[in-house]
Amino acid sequence: MIKKADVILFILIVVIGLVISFGPLAKQAGGTDVVVTLNGDTYGIYALSEDQTITVESEGHVNVIVIEDGTVRMDSASCKNQVCVDHGAISLKGDSIVCLPNRVVVEIKGEGGEADVISG
Amino acid sequence: MSSQAKTSRPHDRRTRLVAISAMFAALALIFSYIEVLVPIPVPVPGIKLGLANLVIIIAIYRMGFRYSFTINMVRIVAAGLLFSGVFGMIYSLAGGILSIIVMYLLYRTDKFSMIGVSMAGGVCHNLGQLITAVVLLQNTGILSYFPVLLFSGLISGILIGILAYIIEKRLPAFTD
Numbered sequence: 001m002i003k004k005a006d007v008i009l010f011i012l013i014v015v016i017g018l019v020i021s022f023g024p025l026a027k028q029a030g031g032t033d034v035v036v037t038l039n040g041d042t043y044g045i046y047a048l049s050e051d052q053t054i055t056v057e058s059e060g061h062v063n064v065i066v067i068e069d070g071t072v073r074m075d076s077a078s079c080k081n082q083v084c085v086d087h088g089a090i091s092l093k094g095d096s097i098v099c100l101p102n103r104v105v106v107e108i109k110g111e112g113g114e115a116d117v118i119s120g
Numbered sequence: 121m122s123s124q125a126k127t128s129r130p131h132d133r134r135t136r137l138v139a140i141s142a143m144f145a146a147l148a149l150i151f152s153y154i155e156v157l158v159p160i161p162v163p164v165p166g167i168k169l170g171l172a173n174l175v176i177i178i179a180i181y182r183m184g185f186r187y188s189f190t191i192n193m194v195r196i197v198a199a200g201l202l203f204s205g206v207f208g209m210i211y212s213l214a215g216g217i218l219s220i221i222v223m224y225l226l227y228r229t230d231k232f233s234m235i236g237v238s239m240a241g242g243v244c245h246n247l248g249q250l251i252t253a254v255v256l257l258q259n260t261g262i263l264s265y266f267p268v269l270l271f272s273g274l275i276s277g278i279l280i281g282i283l284a285y286i287i288e289k290r291l292p293a294f295t296d
């Protein structure tokens with residue numbers, strides 16, 4: 001029932017997955033900035049160390065992002081599925097929360113020269 | 121009399137396949153609905169067992185590409201309109217089209233069992249959705265979900281493949 005090609009494919013997928021997990025996408029401590037993206041454009045960059053509440057509003061959609069004790073969470077969202085709210089808090093560099101219906105992405109990034117750029 | 125019976129044969133076959141396709145599409149839609157009703161209790165978004173894929177794999181093996189592709193499209197559009205909305209439908213379409221093409225190609229090589237085919241289908245379904253998300257959101261940060269989606273697609277694909285293998289063996293022939 002299981003053929004040799006199945007096993008090879010399985011091993012291949014697992015190896016690709018592991019390489020990607022521990023390679024370029026590895027999550028680590030040391031994030032400093034919270035980058036909020038709306039519709040593909042940067043909405044704002046906020047310091048992870050500073051407790052604050054960010055309200056993102058566009059076209060009748062509302063997302064409330066809370067930064068607290070070095071973690072970020074989606075406190076509430078006006079979307080139907082609430083996947084982003086259920087996602088919980090993130091704190092590691094490279095981690096992100098995505099609200100697909102409202103097209104809002106919250107990411108944690110490390111030290112970068114763009115830290116002082118606040119747009120939106 | 122006998123010549124008439126002969127000429128009606130191809131039509132018989134098509135009629136049966138069309139009827140079975142409609143039944144399969146309905147069954148796949150029900151499976152999609154079950155997954156909306158009873159989500160898997162994991163904390164990561166977007167992870168599903170992909171029960172509907174059970175129907176699609178059996179359709180690929182028994183009825184070929186055209187029927188299985190059509191069944192999948194009918195299911196995705198109907199499920200999109202009923203449950204997930206137009207945006208959800210775009211993601212499902214991307215995942216569904218990529219996975220069925222890959223599954224059919226692997227099936228045609230004849231080197232893979234149903235489990236391998238289903239495994240690839242599960243992974244490609246998630247991959248298609250992720251690529252769509254990257255394009256729609258214009259954001260590559262979402263790629264950090266890739267490993268999770270890869271492994272979840274792999275595991276659910278294997279489970280669905282085993283189920284499909286067991287069920288397909290027990291189904292009667294669709295046409296004579």
